Amino acid sequence: MSTLPFPQNIYGSWKEIAGQVSKAKPNDHCMIMADECRQAVLAVVSTFDLKGCFFYLPVRPFWRWSQSAQHERIAGLLTVIFAYLYQIVGLPFYAEHGTFMDSQYDCLENWLNEAEDEGLDDKEHKAWREHRENSMYELRQAGIHILRLIQNPQQLVQMEKVVTAYRHRDQHELEWEIIGLDFLKLHRDYPGRSLADSIHPDLLYPYEDERIKPTEYTGFYWSGTDCFADELDELINCTFQEMPVMDEPVSVKRFDRMPPKENNDFDFENRFFPLMERLRNLLDDYDHEEYNGTI
Numbered sequence: 001m002s003t004l005p006f007p008q009n010i011y012g013s014w015k016e017i018a019g020q021v022s023k024a025k026p027n028d029h030c031m032i033m034a035d036e037c038r039q040a041v042l043a044v045v046s047t048f049d050l051k052g053c054f055f056y057l058p059v060r061p062f063w064r065w066s067q068s069a070q071h072e073r074i075a076g077l078l079t080v081i082f083a084y085l086y087q088i089v090g091l092p093f094y095a096e097h098g099t100f101m102d103s104q105y106d107c108l109e110n111w112l113n114e115a116e117d118e119g120l121d122d123k124e125h126k127a128w129r130e131h132r133e134n135s136m137y138e139l140r141q142a143g144i145h146i147l148r149l150i151q152n153p154q155q156l157v158q159m160e161k162v163v164t165a166y167r168h169r170d171q172h173e174l175e176w177e178i179i180g181l182d183f184l185k186l187h188r189d190y191p192g193r194s195l196a197d198s199i200h201p202d203l204l205y206p207y208e209d210e211r212i213k214p215t216e217y218t219g220f221y222w223s224g225t226d227c228f229a230d231e232l233d234e235l236i237n238c239t240f241q242e243m244p245v246m247d248e249p250v251s252v253k254r255f256d257r258m259p260p261k262e263n264n265d266f267d268f269e270n271r272f273f274p275l276m277e278r279l280r281n282l283l284d285d286y287d288h289e290e291y292n293g294t295i
Helices: 006-023 059-067 067-091 100-114 123-151 153-157 159-167 171-189 227-240 267-285
Strands: 028-033 041-045 057-058 220-223 252-256
Touching: 006 028, 006 041, 006 220, 057 267, 059 067, 059 123, 067 123, 067 153, 067 220, 100 220, 100 227, 123 153, 153 159, 159 171, 159 252, 171 267, 252 267
Parallel strands: 057 220
Antiparallel strands: 028 041, 041 252
16 A cells, blocks of 8 residues: 555555455454554454343242242352352342333333223233232342342352352252352452453444443343243333344454464353353243242
């Protein structure tokens, strides 16, 4: 590009390189950027492709285990894991005012309260209405208790002690033991690392207002199988379907020096998101509608 005048020569060079980078790796973006240490540097921003997946953890199984002395061990293990995910990783909790899931449940509750009472003389319809009202009351009250529990800094302090003391007694408990150890190792390897640390919406599509944020595609919710599950899915899908951008984790390589040979840019994410899926699937296995417990 030396035949072009300044700054067209720089733009032409960047355009050529950016095209090659994009062709080699569609999730990579070549750009010239400035930061607190550099006036201008060639950089490649890589995105961690979440493939449009959402990572929501149902807490109803945990709540019911926490109400039973028989399940005290598993409830204790989940308490410290949840505390780590809430306090360090930054997963929002549905009972916390102003969170994405809180607004979804507010909408469901409003629909329930505004529903016409047609057919209430019918016993089946009346029983279904009462069941939904009771479910809403349970998820609200349980959410308050769980949030207070996992907000407690002491739960995080004793995470290592609780996880390492957990010993399985059967194959089902072995799965919980392994996932507890995996979360503990992630915490040890990345102390203080939150999901927000690798989110930089200012780098990619900074002028796009409609975007799915990490606090919206991750978090704790009540249940995926309760009487509100279908409506909740519809609400979330309707909210996201018009949003063109999803704020995924990114890494930035600045080429003012040679990059390291080993690429560990997304080591945390490559471990964290599969762990979230494993934990979600385990909780889903125990997330049943039938229950006769008390708040």
